[in-house]
Amino acid sequence: MNLEQARYNMVEQQIRTWEVLDQEVLDLLLTIKREDFVPPACLKLAYAETAIPLGHGAAMLPPALEAKLLQALQLRKSDKVLEIGTGSGYMAALLGARSDHVYTVEIEPALAAKARENLERHCADNVTVIDGDGAQGWPAQAPYDAIVLSGSVAEISDALLAQLKVGGRLLAVVGQAPLMQARLVTCVAEGRFQSVNLFETSIPRLRNVPERGNFVF
Numbered sequence: 001m002n003l004e005q006a007r008y009n010m011v012e013q014q015i016r017t018w019e020v021l022d023q024e025v026l027d028l029l030l031t032i033k034r035e036d037f038v039p040p041a042c043l044k045l046a047y048a049e050t051a052i053p054l055g056h057g058a059a060m061l062p063p064a065l066e067a068k069l070l071q072a073l074q075l076r077k078s079d080k081v082l083e084i085g086t087g088s089g090y091m092a093a094l095l096g097a098r099s100d101h102v103y104t105v106e107i108e109p110a111l112a113a114k115a116r117e118n119l120e121r122h123c124a125d126n127v128t129v130i131d132g133d134g135a136q137g138w139p140a141q142a143p144y145d146a147i148v149l150s151g152s153v154a155e156i157s158d159a160l161l162a163q164l165k166v167g168g169r170l171l172a173v174v175g176q177a178p179l180m181q182a183r184l185v186t187c188v189a190e191g192r193f194q195s196v197n198l199f200e201t202s203i204p205r206l207r208n209v210p211e212r213g214n215f216v217f
Contacts, residue, residue: 001044003035010034010047010063020067028097029067037090037118056108060088061150065201072184072198073146073171075099082141082163084134085150085206089115089127095148096127103141105134135206137163144168151206152180161185161193177202 011029020026035046038060042052051059060066070091075081075098083092086106092115096102104127106112112131119127130138135157137147142163152173164170164187174183181197188194 003033003046006047007034010049014047014049014064015067018064018068020064020071022071024098025067025071028070028094029063032090032093032097032122034063034090036121037088037093054088054111056111058087058108058111059204060090061203065203066091066094068199069148069171069182070094070098072182073148073169075146079145080141082134082138082144082147083150084137084147086112086115086129087150089118089124089129091148091150092127092129093119093122093124095146096124099146100126102127103130103138103144104128105130105132105138107131107133136160139163147171149173149206152177152203153206156183156185161187164193166190173201173203 007030011026035043038046038052045052049062049064051062053059077100079099081095081099081102083095083102083104086092086104092102092104109131112129116129136159143165144163145165145168147170149172156172160170166187166189168187170185172183173180175181180202182199182201183195183197185193185195
């Protein structure tokens with residue numbers, strides 16, 4: 001399998017055609033090798049437009065969706081970012097390449113440990129993997145310029161919104177299956193927020209401690 005060709009085809013045939021046109025994002029997807037973050041048994045699926053199981057009930061989101069979320073956040077190199085749901089660490093690597101520092105919270109210790117290995121191998125020294133339940137954010141490092149949830153929620157909690165800086169953005173998939181919305185919320189002033197639905201999608205729920213039967217990302 002020619003992984004270099006597969007990576008190029010992913011960008012040109014899957015991602016660009018889904019209106020991901022930010023050249024910095026496209027270049028990043030060509031640079032950070034997704035195959036280094038997938039389980040060895042799933043190597044042939046690294047660039048397929050499908051979720052990839054990670055074990056422990058977890059899965060990587062399809063690559064075009066990851067790219068769409070990354071583009072929508074419009075990160076700056078000065079940004080401090082919170083990711084809820086580390087999974088393999090791939091999305092954290094993408095976020096870290098476009099920001100100052102990423103704090104990424106993973107509820108499953110085995111996944112957190114593997115993500116650290118993946119990120120260390122890629123010298124992503126501006127990404128901190130935290131073991132814990134991030135369903136209500138991670139106040140210890142707040143406030144953040146950007147927050148992204150790698151699993152869906154029924155509603156965005158006030159606790160998450162309270163951890164945004166003024167001008168900060170939160171991106172989450174909100175609603176009930178099979179029809180959900182990728183929603184971008186911007187803090188326009190202290191305690192004031194504006195939201196816009198960007199596109200329709202559907203992904204499994206973000207898992208927290210009481211919901212151990214659901215997916216975790």
